Amino acid sequence: MKSKWLKTLGMGLALSAATTAAQAETLKVVTDPSFVPFEMMDQATGKMVGFDMDILAEVAKRSGFEYDLNTLDFNGIIPALQSGNVDMALAGITITEAREKIVDFSDPYYDSGLRILVRANNDGVDALPDLEGAKIGTKIGSTSYNFLKDNLEQDDNVIPYPGSSDMYMALMSGAVDAVFYDAPNVGYFSSTRGQGRTKTVGPLYEGQQYGIALKQGSPWMDEVNAALADMKADGTYKTIYEKWFGTMPNSQ
Known part of the structure; x- marks a missing residue:
């Protein structure tokens, strides 16, 4: 009887677990x-x-x-x-x-922030004020775009792109002078596809949390x-x- 009860209990538990998983x-x-x-x-x-x-x-x-x-x-x-x-x-x-x-x-x-990325041969940018009047690529709808619009006196050349790959391609082709975007993404690109062709400069702006x-x-x-x-x-x-x-x- 005990063995039969345990078997029935085991089957019931298994069925319950399966039902929970299914639901x-x-x-x-x-x-x-x-x-x-x-x-x-x-x-x-x-x-x-x-x-x-x-x-x-x-x-x-x-x-x-x-x-x-x-x-x-x-x-x-x-x-x-x-x-x-x-x-x-x-x-x-x-x-x-x-x-x-x-x-x-x-x-x-995740703790993050915003960072400047320029071409490797650009030695004229050390901080955000150096980007006044420059063509700057960033991502549409991002906090980096809002930050640039709020903190640059000359923001007519801030160019929002739909994807990060678009703005990085624009930087390396010379279509923009700099990219301003989330620090981890900028740093990862500079150390991989942009290695030797780009560099990050300046401090970390606007500490952020994801x-x-x-x-x-x-x-x-x-x-x-x-x-x-x-x-x-x-x-x-x-x-x-x-x-x-x-x-x-x-x-x-």
């Missing part, structure tokens, strides 16, 4: 495919890879949701969340007061924040960080 909610998640190394397309597999993609996979596993991932131009991500067409987004999204009024943000998961963006009122906020906290506590976050950026600073 796991699938969230609609979007990312911007051009913010290297946070998110980028692996040409060999056709899948999105990068720092944010590893964070997303780990958060989903710990929070208990599945996700359907799609790509979207950065400028359309916040409106998509605001309209409720998507549930969540990871795309190096800076937490700002304006954005917090229309979407919800997780606790910060958050996972969710549609307002999302029931997953507590689970997402708990997952991020656990990842930092058990070293998983550090492992993911150093996979993409090298040694992790103490501030992260």
